[in-house]
Amino acid sequence: MPLQAIRQVAKPQNGVGAFILQCKSLHFTYCDWAGSSKGMNSFLTHYLPRFAQQNPQIEITVSPKPRKHPVIKGNYINGREKAVCVANMDPKEIVKKAVLLRDASGEKLKKVTKPVKSLNESVRGIWDPFHGHQWKI
Amino acid sequence: MRNIATLERSLERLLISHATTSTRPICRSCRVAASQTQQSRKFSNSPQLKKRGLKIRREPDTAGEDLSKNPDYVPATTWDGLEQIGGRKWVEEQLDDGTPYQGWGQPSPVNTDDDRLYSLLHDTIIEVLALRSAGRPVSDLNNARRLSSDASISHVLSRNVEFKYPQGWEAGYEDARSVYGESLSPAETHAEYGRRREVTLEDVQVAFRDQTVRELVLQNILPAEETEEALDAASKVKSDFEALDSAAEQAAEAEAEQDGLRVADDRWLGISIRDPAVRFEITKRLTSLTGLIPSDFNVTHSPRLSTLLHNICKPRDAPQPKLAERLSVSAAIAALPNVTVKDRRITPIDVEKDKGRWKLIEQALTERGLPVTGQTTWVKPNVERGGKSLMTRRKARPEGKRPSWTR
Structure with missing residues (x-):
C-alpha cells in the first residue's frame, strides 16, 4: 500500500488566524416627530460618530421611518437579520443595544448545555483531573 | 301641634x-x-x-x-x-345699540418682524422710564395711544434718547462682549451677560436730548383720569412727532456723512423685568401694538427684556431642520466612510436596487403582467371551500398577449 501523504485542508476557525466580525451592517431607523424616538435622535446626533469610528468594518445606514418606533437592525454574514426596538430608550441604553447587535453571531438564541461546541465532537469528552481514577500520594 | x-x-x-x-x-x-x-x-x-x-x-x-x-x-x-x-319699549331699550366693540389690542398681528418688535420694545421701555422719571405710575402705560406703531416715533426716540447705566454694569457688559464677541447676536450676548448680572429698572435712567420729545412721550400717555386738556394735547402728538422726524432725518444724514454709521446700543435689553406688574404692563403694551399674544409661560419666564424679546420672536422662528438634514451637514458624520444617511425611508425596492436584483424582478413582473409597484393585497384563501389565493388589484392583461411562462 503506497504511502499517502496526510491530507491537510485549511479549516477556517474564527479567532484563531484572524477574527471576522459576524455583523455586516447595522441599520438605524427613527422618526422625527414621535417621542419614542427622542433617545434615538440624541444617539444619532451625539453617539453615532464615535460608535462608527470604533467599528469601521460595519456598514451603518441611518434612515427615517415616520410614525414608527425606532429600530436597530443588524445583518450578519450567515444571512440572518436581528432587529431590536429601542423605543423610549435613552442614548446610553441604545449604545448597549448597538454593541449587543455588533457582538452577536447572527445565530438563533439557543440554550447552551455543553461547555464545548464542535462540528466533530469527541466521544470521550474533555479531560478532567477531578474525575476518573484518583491517585493518592 | x-x-x-x-x-x-x-x-x-x-x-x-x-x-x-x-x-x-x-x-x-x-x-x-x-x-x-x-x-x-x-x-x-x-x-x-x-x-x-x-x-x-x-x-x-x-x-x-x-x-x-x-x-x-x-x-x-x-x-x-x-x-x-x-x-316692547323696555325690550328695545335693553337691546344692544349695534355699536361695534373696540378692543385695546390689534385685531390681527401687525409689525411682527424682528426689527420692528425690537424697536417697539425699545419705545415701550423708554415710555416706562419716562413715566417713572415723571413720578407717574407704570400702570398708566397702557393708557398710551397706539402712536408707537408709527415708525416716525421710533426714529425720533432712537435718536433723542440715551440710557444711563450704573458704572460697574457697563464694564461687565464689555467683558461679555469680548468673551462672546461677534459670534452671538446682541440679544444673545445680553442673555449670556444677564445670567451673570442684571440691571434693575431703578438703576437705569433715561436722558432725552430734546426735552420736547420727553413732553410728547408723556402727553401721549393719558393719565388714569382723562381730562379734556390731556386728550387735546395727545391728539396733537402724532403730527408733532412727524415734524420732529422729518427735521431729525435731515440732521442725521448730515451727521452720518461726517461720523459714519452709529453703532446701536443694545444694553437696555439687559434691564430686569422681574416685577410682575411692570412685566405685565410692558407685555400688554406690546400686545396692543403688535396683536401678538405671548403665552403665559413665555411671559412668566422672561426675567429680562432680552428674554421677553426672544420669547416673542421664538414662535415665529423657522421650523427646526429634520434630523437627516442635520446629520448630512455634520462634519463628524461626513468624515466617516462607513456611515450613510438617507433623507427618506428605505423601501424594499431600495434594498433590491442596492443588491442589483431590482431590474430582474421588474422584468419578471412585467412579463407576467403583474403590478411592478403599488399595493397588492393578499387575500387569505378559503381552504374549506377549496378556494385558491388571489392577488387583487391586478392589472388587466392586454388581450391576445399571453405571458411567456404560459407558452
Whole structure:
C-alpha cells in the first residue's frame, strides 16, 4: 500500500488566524416627530460618530421611518437579520443595544448545555483531573 | 301641634296676600326685599327645624328700615314715574345699540418682524422710564395711544434718547462682549451677560436730548383720569412727532456723512423685568401694538427684556431642520466612510436596487403582467371551500398577449 501523504485542508476557525466580525451592517431607523424616538435622535446626533469610528468594518445606514418606533437592525454574514426596538430608550441604553447587535453571531438564541461546541465532537469528552481514577500520594 | 303649624301657615299666607293686594303701589326692589323677608321668616319658623334644634340666621329687615330712615321717601299713590319692567319699549331699550366693540389690542398681528418688535420694545421701555422719571405710575402705560406703531416715533426716540447705566454694569457688559464677541447676536450676548448680572429698572435712567420729545412721550400717555386738556394735547402728538422726524432725518444724514454709521446700543435689553406688574404692563403694551399674544409661560419666564424679546420672536422662528438634514451637514458624520444617511425611508425596492436584483424582478413582473409597484393585497384563501389565493388589484392583461411562462 503506497504511502499517502496526510491530507491537510485549511479549516477556517474564527479567532484563531484572524477574527471576522459576524455583523455586516447595522441599520438605524427613527422618526422625527414621535417621542419614542427622542433617545434615538440624541444617539444619532451625539453617539453615532464615535460608535462608527470604533467599528469601521460595519456598514451603518441611518434612515427615517415616520410614525414608527425606532429600530436597530443588524445583518450578519450567515444571512440572518436581528432587529431590536429601542423605543423610549435613552442614548446610553441604545449604545448597549448597538454593541449587543455588533457582538452577536447572527445565530438563533439557543440554550447552551455543553461547555464545548464542535462540528466533530469527541466521544470521550474533555479531560478532567477531578474525575476518573484518583491517585493518592 | 300639627293643627297649630297649619294655622300658622295659613295666617302667613293671609298676611302675604294682604300685602300683595294692597292698593298702595310699591317699587320692585321693595317688593323683592319684602318677599325675601317673608321667605326667611317662613323657614326659620318651620317646626321641622325647631324640632332638630336648628336656627336660621335671619336677615335684618332692610327694606322696612330703609323706608323709615330715608327722609326723602314719599309713598307713591299712582304708578306714574315708577320703574316699569316689560313691554316692547323696555325690550328695545335693553337691546344692544349695534355699536361695534373696540378692543385695546390689534385685531390681527401687525409689525411682527424682528426689527420692528425690537424697536417697539425699545419705545415701550423708554415710555416706562419716562413715566417713572415723571413720578407717574407704570400702570398708566397702557393708557398710551397706539402712536408707537408709527415708525416716525421710533426714529425720533432712537435718536433723542440715551440710557444711563450704573458704572460697574457697563464694564461687565464689555467683558461679555469680548468673551462672546461677534459670534452671538446682541440679544444673545445680553442673555449670556444677564445670567451673570442684571440691571434693575431703578438703576437705569433715561436722558432725552430734546426735552420736547420727553413732553410728547408723556402727553401721549393719558393719565388714569382723562381730562379734556390731556386728550387735546395727545391728539396733537402724532403730527408733532412727524415734524420732529422729518427735521431729525435731515440732521442725521448730515451727521452720518461726517461720523459714519452709529453703532446701536443694545444694553437696555439687559434691564430686569422681574416685577410682575411692570412685566405685565410692558407685555400688554406690546400686545396692543403688535396683536401678538405671548403665552403665559413665555411671559412668566422672561426675567429680562432680552428674554421677553426672544420669547416673542421664538414662535415665529423657522421650523427646526429634520434630523437627516442635520446629520448630512455634520462634519463628524461626513468624515466617516462607513456611515450613510438617507433623507427618506428605505423601501424594499431600495434594498433590491442596492443588491442589483431590482431590474430582474421588474422584468419578471412585467412579463407576467403583474403590478411592478403599488399595493397588492393578499387575500387569505378559503381552504374549506377549496378556494385558491388571489392577488387583487391586478392589472388587466392586454388581450391576445399571453405571458411567456404560459407558452
